[in-house]
Amino acid sequence: MTWAGFAQQLINGISLGSLYALVAIGYTMVYGILRLINFAHGDFLMVAAYLGIFGLAMFSLPWPVALVAALVITGLMGALLERGAYRPLRRAPRLSLLIAAIGASFLLENLALVFLGGRPLPFPTPAVFAGSFQVFGLYIPRLSLLIPGVTLILLAGLFYLVGRTRVGMALRALAHDGEATQLLGINVNRLISLTFVLGSTLAGVGGLLWAMKYPQVNPFLGVLPGLKAFIAAVLGGIGNLAGAVVGGLVLGVLEVLLVAWFPAWSGYRDAFAFILLIIVLLIRPTGLVGETVMEDKL
Amino acid sequence: MDKSSWWHRLCTFLSLGLLFLLLLAAHYWAGDYYLRLLNTTAVFITMAVSYNLINGICGQLHLGPNAFVTLGAYTAALLTLTPAEKQASFLIAPLVWPLSDLALPFPLALLAGGLVAVLFAYLTGFPVLRVRGDYLAIVTLGFGEVIRVLANNLQTVTNGPMGLKGLTPYTNLWWSWGVAVLTVATVMGLKKSGFGRAMQAIRADETAARAMGIEPFRHLLLAFLVSAFFLGVAGGLLAHLITTISPTLFTFFLTFNLLIIIVLGGLGSTTGAILATIIITWGNEWLRVVEEPLDFGTFRLPGIPGLRTVIFSLLLLVLIIFYRRGLLGRWEFSWDWLFRKIQGRPDGG
Numbered sequence: 001m002t003w004a005g006f007a008q009q010l011i012n013g014i015s016l017g018s019l020y021a022l023v024a025i026g027y028t029m030v031y032g033i034l035r036l037i038n039f040a041h042g043d044f045l046m047v048a049a050y051l052g053i054f055g056l057a058m059f060s061l062p063w064p065v066a067l068v069a070a071l072v073i074t075g076l077m078g079a080l081l082e083r084g085a086y087r088p089l090r091r092a093p094r095l096s097l098l099i100a101a102i103g104a105s106f107l108l109e110n111l112a113l114v115f116l117g118g119r120p121l122p123f124p125t126p127a128v129f130a131g132s133f134q135v136f137g138l139y140i141p142r143l144s145l146l147i148p149g150v151t152l153i154l155l156a157g158l159f160y161l162v163g164r165t166r167v168g169m170a171l172r173a174l175a176h177d178g179e180a181t182q183l184l185g186i187n188v189n190r191l192i193s194l195t196f197v198l199g200s201t202l203a204g205v206g207g208l209l210w211a212m213k214y215p216q217v218n219p220f221l222g223v224l225p226g227l228k229a230f231i232a233a234v235l236g237g238i239g240n241l242a243g244a245v246v247g248g249l250v251l252g253v254l255e256v257l258l259v260a261w262f263p264a265w266s267g268y269r270d271a272f273a274f275i276l277l278i279i280v281l282l283i284r285p286t287g288l289v290g291e292t293v294m295e296d297k298l
Numbered sequence: 299m300d301k302s303s304w305w306h307r308l309c310t311f312l313s314l315g316l317l318f319l320l321l322l323a324a325h326y327w328a329g330d331y332y333l334r335l336l337n338t339t340a341v342f343i344t345m346a347v348s349y350n351l352i353n354g355i356c357g358q359l360h361l362g363p364n365a366f367v368t369l370g371a372y373t374a375a376l377l378t379l380t381p382a383e384k385q386a387s388f389l390i391a392p393l394v395w396p397l398s399d400l401a402l403p404f405p406l407a408l409l410a411g412g413l414v415a416v417l418f419a420y421l422t423g424f425p426v427l428r429v430r431g432d433y434l435a436i437v438t439l440g441f442g443e444v445i446r447v448l449a450n451n452l453q454t455v456t457n458g459p460m461g462l463k464g465l466t467p468y469t470n471l472w473w474s475w476g477v478a479v480l481t482v483a484t485v486m487g488l489k490k491s492g493f494g495r496a497m498q499a500i501r502a503d504e505t506a507a508r509a510m511g512i513e514p515f516r517h518l519l520l521a522f523l524v525s526a527f528f529l530g531v532a533g534g535l536l537a538h539l540i541t542t543i544s545p546t547l548f549t550f551f552l553t554f555n556l557l558i559i560i561v562l563g564g565l566g567s568t569t570g571a572i573l574a575t576i577i578i579t580w581g582n583e584w585l586r587v588v589e590e591p592l593d594f595g596t597f598r599l600p601g602i603p604g605l606r607t608v609i610f611s612l613l614l615l616v617l618i619i620f621y622r623r624g625l626l627g628r629w630e631f632s633w634d635w636l637f638r639k640i641q642g643r644p645d646g647g
Contacts, residue, residue, distance in 0.1 A: 037432045088619045095359050098435060099561060100618045102361075106554055107611035113604035227443070230436060267451035274440030281433060282425050 008138050009260040010253065015144040015213070017252020018151035022206035023229030024236070024244035025158065026199030032175040032239040033195050035094060039101035040081060042226015043108040044200045045207030048074040049123060049217045050116060052208050056124045063126035071204045078200025079193045087189070112219035123215040130212075147209050154202060155245060161198075162241060171195065175239065224270060228255075231277045237287025247287065251276070306633040314479065321471045333471065334539070339579045340474035341535050344481045346559045346571040348528035351485050353557075354566035354628075355494065356521045357501025358434055362441035364552040366526045368449060369418055370411035370533025371543050375462045376400075376455075377407035378538065387463055391453045404468040408477075408534040415530025416523050423519045430504075442550055449545035461544025462537075469539040477535060481528045486568050486630075488524060497521055501566070551607075558614045564624030569631040574624070578610075585609060 023045065030038045048070050055066025085104045089097045132141040162168035173181045174191050182188045203222075210225060211217050228251060236247025251273060259266045280287065324336055345363060352360040376384070376393075380401050384393050392398065402410065426437050449456045456462075488494045496517045499507040504514055537543045559578050563570030588605045617624065637643075 031432075035432075037436060085615055085619065092618075092622060094431065095357070096618050096622055098359060098432060099557065100615060102554065102557065103611050103614035103618065106607060107615065110604045110607040110611060114602050114608055118603070227436075227439070234433070234436070268447055271444040271447035274437075274444050277440060278425055278437060281429050281437065 004137055005260070009256050011138070011140060011144050013253030013256035014249060015147045015252075016256055017232075017249035018148040019206050019210055019213070019225065019248075020229045020232045020252050021245045021248025022151055022154065022202050022209075023225060024233040024248045025155070025241060026203045027230050027233040028236075028238055028241060028244040029171075029195050029199050031233070033171070033178070033192060034086065034090075034097070036086065036097050036101060037230060038086075038199070039098070039226075040105040040108055041199065041203055042222035042224075042229065043105050044074050044078060044203040045210055045222035045225055046112060046217070046219060047077060047108065047222075048204030048207035049211035049221055050112065050121075051204075052211060053121055053123060053217060056126065063128065067208055070208060071201050074204030074207070075197040075201035078196040078203075081200075082193060082196040087192075109219050109223070116219065118219065120216040120218040123211040123217050125212045125215055143209070143213055147213070150205065150209065154205060158198070158202070159241065167191075167194070228273045231273045234277060235280050235287055240287065243287050302634065305637075309633045317475065317479075321475055325471055335579070335583060336471060337469055337474045337535075337539050339576060340471070340478040341469075341532050341539065342556075342559070342575045342579050343478040343572050344474075344528055344532040344535070346556055346563070346575045347478075347481050347485050347568055348525040348532070349556045350560045350563070350566065350568060350571045351488070351497075351521050351525045352518075354560055354564075354571070355485075355489055355501065356497045356518055357566075358430065358518065359432075360438045360522075360525075361435050361550070361553055361557075362438035363525075363529050363556055364548040364550060365438075365441035365445040366415040366419065366529035367533035367536065367552060368442075368445050368545075368548040369415045370408075370530030371537035371548065372411075372449065372456055372462070372533075373414040373530070374404075374407040374411035374534030375465050375537045375543055377402040377410055378404055378466060378468065379462065379464075383464060387460070388454075388457050389460075390458065393457075394454045397455065404473070404538065408473075408531050411534035412527040412530040415526040415533070419522050419526035420519075423522050427515055427518045427522065439550065439553075442548075442553060446545050446549065456545070459545060461542065461547070463542045465538050465541040465543070467538060467541050469535045474535055474539070477528075477531055482568060482572065484524065484528070488521075489568065493517060493520060498566075555610070558610055558617075560624075561614060561617050562624050564626040564628060566628040567624070567626040567630055570624060570626030570629075573626065582606065582610075 023042065026041050026044075027038060030036055030041070051070035051073055052067060055061045055069050056063060059066070061069070081104055085100050086097060089100055129143055129146060132139060134140070160168075162171055170181065170186050170191055171194075173184070173186065174188060178188060181191075206225070206229075207222065210221070229248065232247035232251045233244045234247070235251060236243025236245070238244075254276070255269060255272060258272055259269055321336075324333065328336065345367065349360070349363045352358055376397050377400060379387075381399050384398055422441065426434065429437060450459055452458075489498075496507065496512045499510065499512055500514050500517060508514060533548070540547070555578070559574045560571050562578065563572070563574030585606045588609070589603050
């Protein structure tokens with residue numbers, strides 16, 4: 001492969017990896033606090049994408065309004081999901097919580113199927129985000145720069161929030177020891193709701209960008225990206241924010257390069273992430289970055 | 299053998315006889331629709347009971363039964379098709395050699411389906427059973443995905459996305475219910491044995507079980523292999539019931555349905571799983587109404603595809619939030635219990 005070709009694939013990989021990273025952050029935050037794999041997390045990509053279609057195509061809102069509205073509603077739905085399905089199970093065995101998450105995921109997907117139909121809808125990408133340009137003979141879609149850019153800004157904001165603010169300190173305390181945090185007079189329920197709002201909003205951004213990149217929106221849009229983002233979170237060390245970003249980028253780049261180098265294997269692309277997951281769990285279960293102790297890993 | 303145990307065996311024997319008579323009646327008088335429903339019920343009992351061995355009895359969340367079902371279905375289907383039929387369906391690329399000339403009778407094909415699933419479980423068990431909890435769930439979920447991708451891409455073995463068509467409908471009441479009874483007997487026997495008690499100890503507290511000298515890996519692997527075998531056989535039965543299989547047939551949706559069944563029945567209860575299978579498979583048929591167009595004479599309500607899954611997802615959520623123990627919890631139906639109830643003796647007397 002030529003250097004130009006490699007660079008081209010690398011750009012594609014980074015753009016895909018940034019999307020995984022955005023979604024992986026939500027998994028890792030919820031896992032850090034509730035020790036729950038939020039199976040329904042991936043479906044918020046789909047929710048945001050449909051909301052984007054409504055805002056842009058049905059109500060013909062200007063794109064900033066439509067996209068922000070989609071994100072706000074997605075974030076609130078995330079909090080609602082926690083309130084309705086996960087909070088009643090806070091003291092239940094963890095497997096029950098996981099089963100509830102699977103149920104919630106199927107509920108979201110099939111509600112979309114019932115109300116919006118199974119036929120994929122085109123996503124009306126605003127003109128600002130479309131198009132491409134050429135640099136050094138490389139063909140770069142505008143989105144391929146936009147996606148990592150947006151990811152970078154959001155992550156910087158999130159890292160600031162978690163690392164430098166009082167709310168962030170409370171979040172870290174909660175991840176470390178929930179009961180002690182509660183004893184200190186911190187409103188744990190509000191913090192958990194905030195986590196879900198943040199996570200779902202980031203997933204929503206991921207969903208909107210995903211829908212611009214692959215402009216066919218169907219009720220099951222979020223399933224595969226969701227699973228892969230979760231794998232990215234494990235790859236980086238679940239519970240670790242920086243790890244989720246690293247894991248997302250690694251997974252995205254590897255996936256794209258695998259297909260570029262071995263075109264004959266492109267059909268196996270979706271299996272690759274899972275095989276990588278098994279290898280990581282065997283060799284380095286704490287992930288690439290993580291040093292977190294995982295209590296239920298023997 | 300004491301007297302009550304002799305009675306229990308007689309009762310079990312008599313109820314099996316009753317099942318036989320019912321099936322015989324169905325064999326002669328039931329229409330195609332009910333035959334199919336009865337067969338589906340039996341195959342789902344096999345799947346749910348063997349799935350419950352891992353999720354309920356061992357307490358490990360396994361999300362990949364569809365992988366084993368797919369393996370069993372493809373293996374059995376490839377073995378019962380005659381070489382000529384196989385040549386006719388593999389249009390894009392011919393089938394690889396030993397499979398292309400091999401044709402086995404149905405029972406042997408079923409057995410082979412089960413054994414291939416066991417082999418897969420054995421090979422994957424070593425890495426996978428080292429992790430627990432959420433990780434086990436996501437890795438096993440990955441099995442289903444990996445197997446689906448393989449079924450889609452290994453053109454020379456699975457015929458790719460076109461799948462296998464025109465299987466002879468060998469699955470009848472006797473095969474499906476025979477396997478179901480065998481599965482239930484095996485899983486119940488296993489649950490009562492020393493191995494089963496060790497598995498339940500692992501579910502209750504793995505560290506404590508270890509301290510008592512139970513090796514979790516060995517017991518979980520055994521459960522994993524037994525469960526894989528019956529899931530594989532069930533896959534073979536399902537393939538020869540539907541007669542057409544493709545990579546999209548056994549998705550995570552199948553796992554989801556099995557999960558609802560065992561949660562409804564009570565995680566860990568074999569008799570609960572049977573009861574819940576009957577409720578869910580028959581309920582699923584009755585609910586078909588909501589997806590079909592309704593005619594009110596003057597106006598017509600269009601059917602809503604997917605509504606049944608919405609109902610079932612809500613059911614799963616409601617069950618897990620408000621009624622986590624399911625219908626039977628970890629309790630098993632037993633003749634002893636029935637006799638006590640009939641005679642009005644208190645429990646445990």
